[in-house]
Amino acid sequence: MKKWIIALAAIALAGCGEEPPKTLNEISKSVVEVSTLKLESAEALVFGLKPDFGYDNSTYFFMATEEANRILPKLVKYFPDQKPSQVVFTLNSTLVDKFGNESKAPVIQLAFNMADIQKINYEKGQFTSWDLLGLSNIEFLHPAGASIVRDYCAGENNAQYAATFCRRFI
Structure with missing residues (x-):
């Protein structure tokens, strides 16, 4: 009897995983909007991510790229x-004008070729945001946006592990 209870508990726990998203908007809580952009011969799927919520520039950019790296395997799986030629992440930030007024606005777009994304082996869990x-x-x-990336690349770990990316801005 004990074995049956343990087996049933194990089955119940195994079923308690993350439920697959039904829509692109449900792919992550960080996504505020999803849109499609049609270009001449290409199509881009654009994810708008939540604003920075007061994090410093480096932390915000790191968190946004981590989130992109969580969203992309879900998109593929x-x-x-969805067969866009590009997947684009729009990063929004809090801006303050010279009068001290705050507003939220898009500051960076990170674009990825879908063909490259489909080649990534996410199953191993070793493909990092860097x-x-x-x-x-x-x-x-x-x-x-440029200021955010400069601050990100000024961090020792980011400069080391995202060297290919950061070399473009040094």
Whole structure:
């Protein structure tokens, strides 16, 4: 009898995993919007991420790239019908104007080729956000975006482990 109870408990616990997202908006709590951008011969899937919430620049960028690295394998696994040529993450930040007024605005876009993302072996769990940045194309939507990346790359670990990415900004 004890063995049956243990077996049933193990089965019940095994079933208590993360439920697969039903929509792209449910792929992460950090996603505030998902849109599709059609270019001439390409299509981009754009994820808008939550603002920085008062973190310093380096921490915010690190957390945003970690989140991108959690979202991408879910995109490949749970939404195989999505075939954009690019996946783009828009990072929003809190900006303060010269009068002290705060606003939230997009400051950085990180773009990845979907063909590259599909090649990543996420099953091993060894592909880091630093590795992911090496595959990125970045666009600064506001001067604050460049400042965020400079602060990120000034960190010793980030400069070392994301060297391919950070060399572009030193």
